Amino acid sequence: MLTKEELEEFSAEAHALYLDYISIDCVVFGFHEGQMKVLMLKSKNEAGWQLPGGFVQKVEPIDVAANRILATRTGIDDVFLQQFRVFGDPDRNRQHNEMYSDIIAKEKNFFAHRFISIGYYALVDFFNAIPTPDEFSEICTWRDLNDLPPFLLDHELIFTTALDTLRLQLSYQPIGYNLMPKEFTMPELQKLYETILGKKLDRRNFQRRMLGFGILNKLPQTRKGGAHKAPYLYSFDLENYQAALKEGLKSGW
Amino acid sequence: MLTKEELEEFSAEAHALYLDYISIDCVVFGFHEGQMKVLMLKSKNEAGWQLPGGFVQKVEPIDVAANRILATRTGIDDVFLQQFRVFGDPDRNRQHNEMYSDIIAKEKNFFAHRFISIGYYALVDFFNAIPTPDEFSEICTWRDLNDLPPFLLDHELIFTTALDTLRLQLSYQPIGYNLMPKEFTMPELQKLYETILGKKLDRRNFQRRMLGFGILNKLPQTRKGGAHKAPYLYSFDLENYQAALKEGLKSGW
DNA sequence: AACAATGGGTGTAATTGGTACACAATTGTA
DNA sequence: TACAATTGTGTACCAATTACACCCATTGTT
Numbered sequence: 415m416l417t418k419e420e421l422e423e424f425s426a427e428a429h430a431l432y433l434d435y436i437s438i439d440c441v442v443f444g445f446h447e448g449q450m451k452v453l454m455l456k457s458k459n460e461a462g463w464q465l466p467g468g469f470v471q472k473v474e475p476i477d478v479a480a481n482r483i484l485a486t487r488t489g490i491d492d493v494f495l496q497q498f499r500v501f502g503d504p505d506r507n508r509q510h511n512e513m514y515s516d517i518i519a520k521e522k523n524f525f526a527h528r529f530i531s532i533g534y535y536a537l538v539d540f541f542n543a544i545p546t547p548d549e550f551s552e553i554c555t556w557r558d559l560n561d562l563p564p565f566l567l568d569h570e571l572i573f574t575t576a577l578d579t580l581r582l583q584l585s586y587q588p589i590g591y592n593l594m595p596k597e598f599t600m601p602e603l604q605k606l607y608e609t610i611l612g613k614k615l616d617r618r619n620f621q622r623r624m625l626g627f628g629i630l631n632k633l634p635q636t637r638k639g640g641a642h643k644a645p646y647l648y649s650f651d652l653e654n655y656q657a658a659l660k661e662g663l664k665s666g667w
Numbered sequence: 668m669l670t671k672e673e674l675e676e677f678s679a680e681a682h683a684l685y686l687d688y689i690s691i692d693c694v695v696f697g698f699h700e701g702q703m704k705v706l707m708l709k710s711k712n713e714a715g716w717q718l719p720g721g722f723v724q725k726v727e728p729i730d731v732a733a734n735r736i737l738a739t740r741t742g743i744d745d746v747f748l749q750q751f752r753v754f755g756d757p758d759r760n761r762q763h764n765e766m767y768s769d770i771i772a773k774e775k776n777f778f779a780h781r782f783i784s785i786g787y788y789a790l791v792d793f794f795n796a797i798p799t800p801d802e803f804s805e806i807c808t809w810r811d812l813n814d815l816p817p818f819l820l821d822h823e824l825i826f827t828t829a830l831d832t833l834r835l836q837l838s839y840q841p842i843g844y845n846l847m848p849k850e851f852t853m854p855e856l857q858k859l860y861e862t863i864l865g866k867k868l869d870r871r872n873f874q875r876r877m878l879g880f881g882i883l884n885k886l887p888q889t890r891k892g893g894a895h896k897a898p899y900l901y902s903f904d905l906e907n908y909q910a911a912l913k914e915g916l917k918s919g920w
Numbered sequence: 921a922a923c924a925a926t927g928g929g930t931g932t933a934a935t936t937g938g939t940a941c942a943c944a945a946t947t948g949t950a
Numbered sequence: 951t952a953c954a955a956t957t958g959t960g961t962a963c964c965a966a967t968t969a970c971a972c973c974c975a976t977t978g979t980t
Contacts, residue, residue, distance in 0.1 A: 433688050435784060476755030476783065500753055500785050502729030530689060530729065532753050586838075601957075618959080619939065636946095642956040643946040670922040854928075871930075874967065879966095889975095896975035 418460070418552070420516045424549070425524040432469035436528040438480050439467040439501070439569065441576035442541035445593045449558050450609040452544060452573065453487065456553035459513070462566035464551070465573065467531070480534045487554060488543040494592040495536045498579045499572075502530045506568045508644065535576040537592040559609070584610060586662040588629050591650045597639045599637050599645035600624070627663055669712070669803070671770045677802070678777040685722035690782040691733050692754070694823065694829035695741065697793035698846045702811050705826065705863040706798060709806035714768070715819035717804070718826065720784070732800040733787045739795040740807060747845040748789045751832040752825075755783045759821045788829040790845040811861070817917065837863055839915040841882050844903045852890050852898035853877070882908045 416424075442453035442465075454463045470476055477495065485491045510525050518530035520526040540556070547554040557563060563574065583589065590606055605621045624630060631651050636644035669677075686889060693707035707716045721736035723729055730748065738744045763778050773779040793809070800807035802837075818826065836842065843859055857873045879885060884904050889897035 433781075433783070435686050435688060469808045470755070470783070472781070475757060476753060479755075482915075497753060500729060500750060502723070502732075502785075503725045503727060528725070530686070530723070585693075586835075599957090616941095617957080618941085621958080622939085636957095638947090640956080641948050642954085643948095643958080645957055667935075692974055852928090869968075869970095870928080871970090874929080876967085891976095893927080895925090896929080898928055 416514070421440040421514055421518055421520055425518075428524040431471055432524075433472060433651045435528060435530055436468065436470050437467055438476070439465045439530060439531045439572050440480060440484055440495075441465055441533070441534055441535040441573055442484065443535065443537050443541075443580065443593070444543060444556055445606055445609065446540040446556070448605045448609065449560070451540065451541070451556035451558060453561070454555065454557045454563065455487075455547060455551035456555075456563075457550050457566060458550055460566055461564065463557070463563040463565045463569075468548075476532060481531075481570055484534075484538075485535055487546055487548070488534050488538060489546065490542050493536050493538050495534050496579075496583075497532060497534055499533045499575055500530060500570060501533060501568060503504075503568070506531070508574055509567055529606065531572070532574050533576060533664070535580060539592060539595070541595070579590055581611060581633075588627060588658045588663060589653055591652070591655055594650075597633060597635075597647045599647060599648050601645060603648070627654075627658060629658050669767070674767055674771055675775055678771075681722065681777040684724055686725060688781060688783055688786040689721065689723050690720055691729070691736055692718045692784045692786055693733060693737055693740075693748075694718055694788040694826055695737065695796075696788065696790050696833065696846065697796060697809055698859050698862065699792065699793040699809070701858045702813070704793065704809035705815070706796070707808065707810045707816065708804035709816075710819060711803055711805045711807075713819055715893055716810070716816040716822075717813070717819045718822045719801075719807070721801075728774065729785060733785075737789055737791075740801070741791060742798055742799065743791055743795050746789050746791050749788050749832075749836075750785060750787055752785060752786045752828050753783060753819060754825060756821070757781050759784070762820055779859060780894075784825070786825050786829060788833060790842060792845060792848065794848070801813050834864060841880060841908055841911045844908055846904070847903075850886060850888075850900045850902050852900060854898055856901070857919060878913060880907075882911050898917075 444451040444453065451603075453466055455466060456463050466483060466487040468479065468486070469477040474482075477497075480497075481492065481497055484493060505527075507529050511527060513525070513527065514523055517644060518526075534589065543554065543556075545554040558578075562573075580589075584607070589610075590603055593606055594603060600621050601617070603624065604615060604617065607617055607620070629651050630648045633647040635647050637647055638644050689782040693706075696708065697704040706719055708719060709716050719736060719740040721732065721739070727735075730750075732749050733750075734745065737746060737748065760778075760782050764780060766778070766912040767776055768779065771779075796809075798809065812830075815826075833842075837860070842863075844857055846859055847856060853874050854870070856877065857868060857870065860873070861868055881902050883901045886900040886902060888900050890900055891897050
């Protein structure tokens with residue numbers, strides 16, 4: 415629980431720095447050991463977990479704000495970040511509006527009103543990110559998509575909306591550049607797709623289709639050390655990848 | 668040009684009623700005589716045109732706000748309305764921020780700061796809409812997509828983003844229910860698709876595909892009076908249409 | 921009344937793309 | 951060196967899309 419003083423100090427600062435009524439929440443996806451991960455924060459005061467979020471400075475583009483928030487939580491700058499929906503129910507953060515109502519005047523509490531939140535989702539390299547808690551959280555860490563803790567506020571809705579959007583995105587845009595290491599094998603990339611989509615794909619058809627997009631470079635090396643046939647390594651052809659991002663892929667999964 | 672008094676009165680009211688910093692802009696599409704139309708407003712003070720817009724009341728869900736704004740401009744309630752992007756550049760409405768700076772104090776002018784605008788697009792029945800100007804506009808009317816006037820602020824960006832989104836939407840969602848009259852012919856529906864996509868489609872393949880979606884009812888009547896063979900009339904099967912909206916269509920154009 | 925012109929309704933062959941497999945090749949281990 | 955597991959490549963089949971051809975209904979013209 416924050417003390418009255420801590421909250422007053424934060425509120426004064428926030429009022430000076432940020433736009434009222436507007437927040438940003440980020441759903442940050444990572445990929446590790448064949449599992450999809452989401453970055454989450456364990457609240458100091460409450461039982462539940464939240465998505466990383468923040469506010470928009472008075473003179474700051476919203477995309478820059480989202481980037482700044484993400485950089486503060488992960489140490490990574492300039493990642494793939496996508497606006498996907500605004501969450502604007504007047505009651506969506508009532509829980510937080512009222513939390514400190516008995517120890518501090520409403521006018522002095524930055525949180526004591528409605529926030530309209532702009533949802534972003536991000537795809538980041540698991541190994542580059544250094545999860546860093548904010549002042550209201552005791553833990554910031556990756557949570558497995560199959561083992562999510564209870565959410566605070568409407569963050570479960572924000573999360574599921576982001577996941578749905580990501581799955582749809584997969585149908586007509588290439589993904590993976592921000593989630594995979596520089597060099598990877600086809601089965602590894604397939605794992606990523608299967609994890610996001612939540613279903614198995616045919617190994618052979620996946621490979622043919624993926625190569626058909628023309629966004630991969632086949633490298634001469636293979637991934638040795640596995641207990642079986644060594645698969646070839648691939649990297650993304652960044653130029654074609656960017657082009658595919660703009661123009662879209664042919665069809666869906 | 669508004670007088671000082673008018674602006675002061677509006678500002679006082681607005682400050683009491685609406686959230687600061689947040690606005691809504693709507694791109695309203697209609698369809699008439701084989702042409703795609705957009706609802707636009709001619710400013711009283713300025714040379715350019717704007718999209719219909721408004722603000723969010725202090726306790727009002729944003730989707731309700733968008734609906735209210737649209738109802739005020741068209742008389743139509745409860746239309747197909749879709750959030751598509753937030754426009755959050757700090758300078759996007761500088762033009763309006765500074766407009767009255769010489770006649771009224773910044774603190775008293777509701778417009779004298781940044782607005783983050785939530786973009787919605789809407790598809791409405793051309794004949795049901797009664798374009799109604801707001802207090803800052805002298806004209807509210809449909810403009811042809813091929814003959815658009817100069818835009819104010821960043822409304823051209825908002826418009827083109829909406830159009831791009833609508834075109835993408837077309838690939839995996841049924842549209843038309845909100846744009847066509849109750850009964851229509853297949854060639855008429857095809858015109859709509861061709862207009863949105865900006866390209867010709869094959870008459871016969873269009874028909875087969877459209878029918879394949881199972882969202883149309885073939886009516887026994889034909890459209891008499893034309894100079895040629897009378898085409899059959901169709902109506903949308905609302906139940907299947909709604910289902911297709913949720914589940915999406917198979918693939919794109 | 922015959923006929924051309926125009927637009928609408930329906931069918932079909934060719935092509936493309938996706939799905940479901942089979943089989944050979946490679947690697948580490950027993 | 952045989953074996954299990956996994957990867958690389960090929961192919962037959964089915965479904966969807968595309969590109970057509972042909973016929974029908976209506977109107978205006980002669």
